[in-house]
Amino acid sequence: MNFKKALVIFRKEILEMLRDRRTLFATIVLPVVLYPVLFIGFSAIMSRQTEVLEKRGSSVALVDSLSLRDAASREAYNLILGGLQATPYLTTLEAPPRLEQLYANKDIQAVVTLTDSLASSGFPTYKVGIRYDASGDQGRMLYGKLEKSLLQSAQTIIAKRLSELQVEQDYIKPLVIRQIDSSTDAKKMGSVLGMILPYIVILMLVTGASVVAADLVAGEKERRTLETLLVSSATRGEIVLGKYLTIFTMAMINVVINLVSISFSVSYLVTQLGLEAGSVKLPIGSFLILLLAMVPLATLFSALLLSISTFSRNMKEARTYEQPIMMASMLMGMVSFIPSIQISNLLALVPVINIALLFKAVLIGEWQLSHLLITVGSTLLLDVFAIWLTVRLFRSEAVLFRTEDDSGGIRTVKTNRRGFFNPLNALVYFSLALAALYYLGSKWQAQDLMKGLVQTQLVLILLPVLLVLRFLKLKSGEIRQVLRLRVPKLKELALVPFIAISAAIVVAIIGQLINQIFPFPKEYLEQMSKLFELDRPLWQMFLVIAVLPGICEELLFRGFLLRFFEGKKFWYPVLASAALFAIFHLDPFRLLPTFLLGTLLGWLTLRSGSLINAMLSHALNNAFALFIITYAAKPWLKGLVVDGENLHYWVVLPALLVLAAALWAFNKITATKEVS
């Protein structure tokens, strides 16, 4: 690797970027202009409009219906009238004729009505009605003015009454409440900025990087310049490095400009609003830490986006493939809006989320070095992987010179007589099954959970598959072949429990992590635990929760639906059926865990050519959950379980080790590919 050549590429790319108006606009002009316009311009317009509204002036009618015309009432009336007349930009009309008409025509915008009642103490209490239109800005502003004026008049009356009684003013002020806020203004500002800034900066980082990344490889493919570059004496590694540095640099420039522009605009705005200025500027120290924290994220996105750009045939395709990454990072960046979440050593391991939370912690001045180190370290590890992937992609002819895909064509299965097994039919079938589950299954389960579960598995999941296969007029041997109902090797069966249990642990811990970030609603948890707290013998629970889903759901997803996506590629049917499997659970909180589980089960099936492995694995997985919940309170499980339901996080390490070893072994013994 010759760093000099990477640098030659880097300099040329930067030069090109700086000459591209679109890139310049997105990375420099937009952030420089956006925030001042957003914060300063908007607030300026607002305060100007308020002033305009105030100066426009308004009229109020004062209607006196005091029944007792004694001296005190007259005095109160005059006091109120005087107060209103002294209010700027306000015209007060005393009991004008045709009042209702004036109010309806909006010639007067409010009516103040005075009535009185004799309080039990003997002193008169005047009732003041303020009629106004609360739907308009002017009405609300006018109400504020009137209320202020009236309260002042009330104060004057109080003062007068007290002096008549020869009582000191302080007599009626037994408590004076004073706020003593221990937080500094910087911290207060930090907590507000900590919600918004991480999100904005992550968003800007991804947006900026994606514009550049799409241009760098997919753009070269589109403009037919890539070949020329490849035959130059720069190696693929040097080309990747040069381009990678370009994306990273542009992304960081974008972040710095955004941060500076935002902090400038915010502090300007704060000064304008008359808050205690000066203390709210981002301290330069935390600014540097934020930049440091953004570096690994920028490198990660650069590598990811570069690999996408390398994979894509043209810029349009690159922009399409970039969308999911942008969406995912936006969603993850939003954690900063969730008030209760704080960074922990564990969350510091989760990419993007860790940066957002660290960002927040830095802004309120409560960050720890360990969090910073874990965040930077774990992100850098991912980076290395992403860069390695990009270089690999760049060395692959098939990727670099990818031609038109024939995606969406009908895949061939041996018994595919009518072209029935294609992805479109899978989606149609799946939608129908999902609708049946949603309308029928949940109704049955609401009536009687146990019976409903059995009915769902047998009637909604298993039966339709068998009917469709009958309808296709397949012989029973062919049906077994389509569904891969083949007895697996003994070695495979021996490995499955290790895979299933360790995977169940890993998936459970991922679920717990998700719960920590997006806490499950209470009703949801109650619903879930209902399932396991059925008052039934354990063997029945085992049958309904573990065995039945293991058989029926596997027949549907890995046996049947997976066939619809088969073709040349190994992973496509695995991932597609796993996605359907995840959606089928109708549970946003378990989407990721079920997807991962589905991926594993699909892999087991395709790898070994036998559905039985997946059935066993699925059943064991569910049985494991049942087992933990049933015996969580037992002393011999104490070491593994906390709070009676959650697993200790450390359990994930041995589980991962066992899983990796078992998967490796399974992969090894199934090395001969399935002949279909």
Place this chain on the structure above:
Amino acid sequence: MIKVQSLVKEFPKKDGTSFRAVDEVSFEAAHGEIVCLLGVNGAGKTTTMRILSTIFQPQSGTAQIEGYDVLTQGDMVRRNLGFLSGDTGLYMRLTPREFVTYFGRLFGVGDDAIKARLNEMAGILDMHDFLDKKMEFLSSGMKQKVSIVRSIIHDPPVMIFDEPTSGLDILTARNIISFIRSCKERGKCVLFSTHIMREAERLADRIVMIHQGRVLAQGTLEQMRAESGLSDLDDIFVYYVNQAGTGTEVAAHEF
């Protein structure tokens, strides 16, 4: 010089089988010689040239550029190779000077040498007027001149031209043809591919006919005329295609 021996390149197809784009291709080209790869579209010309320029890796067989192996000594191969094709793109936001300098640096040529060579070539090709204009404003003829200079900025002993005149107007194409001749005069080893028989007739010292990935025949035009008993290159090509009997009988009028 170029030495190609039993080169095989296969591409995987979606249905699991593979497509053999280059099938046991062998030929050689020496310094001061123009060798033409002649064949219809999809014959395997571009794939062969991409293997020679280290973009693709062959499944079997060997290829050498100036004695350097394309599989194991890719870097040295690229240093000794100039590559130009008819549809090469340019970086539109750069000027010709920046563009040529960029590739010169990538080849490890010193800035002074780049400057000197660019000046020399600009004089020969009459490019001084637009050396510092952005390339998006250049005509296609000007662009092609820029590509020519780019391809020889590192003064490679071997030049490969992949369909160099395709898509070019007649005047621009003539520039390329005379450039190819001048390469030969400078003692470079030149390999160029085309599907245009006339071009091969006019330029090539030796012709390598290639069809469906296989070499049908190779030799000088005279040798081929003598062997086939035909005078027109079109007819000679069809003669060899039919001789090979690759399953697609072709009549002369199809070309």
